[in-house]
Amino acid sequence: xxxAKRVQQxxxxxxxxxxxxxxxxxxxxxxxxxxxxxxxxxxxxxxxxISTRGLCTSYKLLPIYQVQKRSMGRLGVVDPxxxxxxxxxxxxxxxxxxxxxxxxxxxxxxxxxxFKVLTANLDKILLDVRDINVTNATLLAGGSELPIxxxxxxxxDDIGQKLTLELxxxxxxxxxxxxxxxxxxxxxxxxxxxxxxxxxxxxxxYMFSQCQAIHARSVIPCQxxxxxxxxxxxxxxxxxxxxxxxxxLIDKKEPGKTLFKQEVPIPAYLVAIAIGKLVSRPLGENxxxxxxxxxxxxxxxxxSETATMLKTASELCGxxxxxxxxxxxxxxxxxxxxxxxxxxxxxxxxxxxxxxSLADVVAHEIAHSWTGNLVTNKNFxxxxxxxxxxxxxxxxxxxxxxxxxxxxxxxxxxxxxxxxCIRTQLNKTPELTKLVxxxxxxxxxxxxxxxxxxxGSTFLRYLEDLFGxxxxxxxxxxxxxxxxxxxxxxxxxxxxxxYDYFIDTDKKDKLSVVDWDLWLKTEGMPxxxxxxxxxxxxxxxxLATLWSSxxxxxxxxxxxxxxxxxxxxxxxxxxxxxxxxxxxxLTESKINLLESTYNLKxxxxxxxxxxxxxxxxxxxxxxxxxxxxxxxNSNFRMKFCRPIYRDLAxxxxxxxxxxxxxxxxxxxxxxxxxxxxxxxxxxx
Ligand SMILES: CC/C=C\C/C=C\C[C@@H](O)/C=C/C=C/C=C\[C@@H](O)CCCC(=O)O
Ligand SMILES: [Zn+2]
Numbered sequence: 001x002x003x004a005k006r007v008q009q010x011x012x013x014x015x016x017x018x019x020x021x022x023x024x025x026x027x028x029x030x031x032x033x034x035x036x037x038x039x040x041x042x043x044x045x046x047x048x049x050i051s052t053r054g055l056c057t058s059y060k061l062l063p064i065y066q067v068q069k070r071s072m073g074r075l076g077v078v079d080p081x082x083x084x085x086x087x088x089x090x091x092x093x094x095x096x097x098x099x100x101x102x103x104x105x106x107x108x109x110x111x112x113x114x115f116k117v118l119t120a121n122l123d124k125i126l127l128d129v130r131d132i133n134v135t136n137a138t139l140l141a142g143g144s145e146l147p148i149x150x151x152x153x154x155x156x157d158d159i160g161q162k163l164t165l166e167l168x169x170x171x172x173x174x175x176x177x178x179x180x181x182x183x184x185x186x187x188x189x190x191x192x193x194x195x196x197x198x199x200x201x202x203x204x205x206y207m208f209s210q211c212q213a214i215h216a217r218s219v220i221p222c223q224x225x226x227x228x229x230x231x232x233x234x235x236x237x238x239x240x241x242x243x244x245x246x247x248x249l250i251d252k253k254e255p256g257k258t259l260f261k262q263e264v265p266i267p268a269y270l271v272a273i274a275i276g277k278l279v280s281r282p283l284g285e286n287x288x289x290x291x292x293x294x295x296x297x298x299x300x301x302x303x304s305e306t307a308t309m310l311k312t313a314s315e316l317c318g319x320x321x322x323x324x325x326x327x328x329x330x331x332x333x334x335x336x337x338x339x340x341x342x343x344x345x346x347x348x349x350x351x352x353x354x355x356x357s358l359a360d361v362v363a364h365e366i367a368h369s370w371t372g373n374l375v376t377n378k379n380f381x382x383x384x385x386x387x388x389x390x391x392x393x394x395x396x397x398x399x400x401x402x403x404x405x406x407x408x409x410x411x412x413x414x415x416x417x418x419x420x421c422i423r424t425q426l427n428k429t430p431e432l433t434k435l436v437x438x439x440x441x442x443x444x445x446x447x448x449x450x451x452x453x454x455x456g457s458t459f460l461r462y463l464e465d466l467f468g469x470x471x472x473x474x475x476x477x478x479x480x481x482x483x484x485x486x487x488x489x490x491x492x493x494x495x496x497x498x499y500d501y502f503i504d505t506d507k508k509d510k511l512s513v514v515d516w517d518l519w520l521k522t523e524g525m526p527x528x529x530x531x532x533x534x535x536x537x538x539x540x541x542x543l544a545t546l547w548s549s550x551x552x553x554x555x556x557x558x559x560x561x562x563x564x565x566x567x568x569x570x571x572x573x574x575x576x577x578x579x580x581x582x583x584x585x586l587t588e589s590k591i592n593l594l595e596s597t598y599n600l601k602x603x604x605x606x607x608x609x610x611x612x613x614x615x616x617x618x619x620x621x622x623x624x625x626x627x628x629x630x631x632x633n634s635n636f637r638m639k640f641c642r643p644i645y646r647d648l649a650x651x652x653x654x655x656x657x658x659x660x661x662x663x664x665x666x667x668x669x670x671x672x673x674x675x676x677x678x679x680x681x682x683x684x
Pocket of ligand 1: 212213335336337340380383384446447452637638639
């Protein structure tokens with residue numbers, strides 16, 4: 001049989017069995033292996049992505065072939081969610097030159113990457129892209145420009161495409177500069193475009209990005225893996241009446257053009273941009289809040305503790321290297337509570353409670369200035385290193401500002417949320433309740449949950465207690481942050497930092513007490529719950545027991561329910577009530593009593609409204625469905641809208657209306673939100 005025929009046969013086989021890449025060794029041996037493996041899987045997860053061009057190229061270039069596919073191995077050696085090869089080549093600096101076209105809802109321009117080639121005779125550069133239209137790729141060397149061949153693979157669900165840039169033979173180690181001319185798609189997953197009617201001011205359009213986890217590839221052809229960190233500068237042309245902001249320092253401002261500089265190396269997921277009719281108010285030295293005019297003063301008031309949080313975080317973690325700390329209060333379609341974009345944290349407007357009670361999200365984002373942005377997970381399987389550490393530091397900031405009892409209450413409260421998440425969101429995917437997850441067949445957005453945040457921070461609190469409390473563990477934390485600053489690391493690097501730090505101390509015996517496999521690889525709730533101060537949490541526990549076990553008549557005459565509690569206790573109590581397996585007499589009158597007892601009807605607090613709406617669903621109050629949907633439409637923060645839609649999907653009477661409502665607003669959501677809600681509603 002001719003080689004060409006064998007290749008053709010193999011291609012057919014590969015398509016049938018969902019094999020996703022085509023750099024082969026021995027097609028027939030590998031085929032057997034793959035087939036055996038796939039028979040053991042419940043279902044292959046990704047679509048085939050063998051392009052004829054890719055096949056022919058591999059066939060021509062390689063005498064022997066090697067099979068790789070996503071469900072069997074890793075897309076890249078270093079990162080299962082990226083095609084890039086940071087072990088062979090790494091980005092040092094990227095220069096962005098962008099024209100932001102609001103009419104076409106596209107960014108058009110170029111990126112000039114300066115790479116460091118780590119191996120001699122590198123024949124190609126692999127980059128990540130998603131729905132990007134590349135027009136030219138050019139090698140810049142010694143003052144001349146050499147056009148280079150490039151091709152883009154078919155798309156893999158959740159991952160995107162591979163951009164291959166062919167290099168001239170004999171490419172040496174060292175510096176190499178490539179310019180890529182391109183434009184984004186109007187449906188780029190990392191960008192959101194709002195028309196004037198979707199803004200508060202109603203007069204100007206707005207656009208923003210959300211690149212974590214792997215959406216930078218829809219904005220820039222790049223090595224979209226946190227294993228690679230690079231500095232960047234940007235020249236952004238935009239309508240002159242609008243303000244452009246990036247995750248960088250402003251270098252120069254001209255009418256309709258803003259220049260930016262980020263001099264600290266960052267992973268691609270931290271590149272961010274927002275353009276809109278924005279104004280700012282000062283929050284402290286080197287710190288301002290940006291928002292649309294209508295809410296900027298309320299934002300300045302809500303986040304007035306930012307400077308104190310920054311100072312507290314620096315005392316705990318070390319010098320703040322990013323020079324500026326600004327907040328940008330986003331439109332309500334922003335899908336997360338906050339995003340730690342360097343120099344410019346993005347936050348959801350659902351934090352505007354009017355009483356600063358939800359501002360701890362800002363403490364969280366500030367903490368990321370060290371945990372995540374300086375010490376970064378190498379890939380998203382080790383996301384707990386970003387988020388577990390950040391929640392741990394956030395709770396310490398809260399502890400220093402509000403006291404040790406609040407700190408412990410926050411940690412305990414988080415555990416209620418974790419329990420809810422494991423019971424509902426992750427009930428069909430228990431493997432995602434492990435601290436270190438396997439992302440070789442799952443996109444990061446689908447794996448996202450509170451597990452890395454809460455199980456991760458609980459693990460750190462366990463270690464802190466084990467090694468002797470904050471006086472011992474905080475110096476270790478600073479040492480760890482210093483050791484790995486500007487680096488990308490895996491869990492084993494944390495393990496060795498802990499080991500190296502304590503091995504020569506009187507705590508060395510504790511090292512053998514840590515059951516790493518139990519914490520990192522076991523499914524479910526944290527294996528050990530540390531000893532927390534329970535005084536604030538006991539109050540909410542008792543209240544939840546009371547409200548779940550007593551009838552409305554019994555409750556109405558019970559003075560216990562009138563006890564004064566803090567806003568955080570109210571939020572926690574409602575969360576605990578949702579977690580109660582049985583709630584006696586959960587009727588309209590019980591919901592009414594709950595609302596009147598705790599003034600819930602007038603509450604602007606999104607965390608309270610969210611939990612109340614879930615209880616309304618649980619009570620099956622169909623006449624209040626419009627109110628629930630109104631809340632689901634008031635913001636598209638996934639923390640709120642996903643559980644609401646999941647609850648509605650489980651309520652047959654309400655499900656059709658929920659689907660209709662979702663379909664009518666889905667175009668106003670970011671792609672990450674609409675895709676995940678589609679799954680929550682069982683539409684995908
Ligand atoms: C084990 C999980 C593996 C991978 C997940 C990695 C990234 C997930 C991706 O979807 C991006 C997440 C971005 C998060 C940004 C901010 C969060 O801290 C917000 C938390 C929820 C909220 O408060 O709204
Ligand atoms: Zn975070």
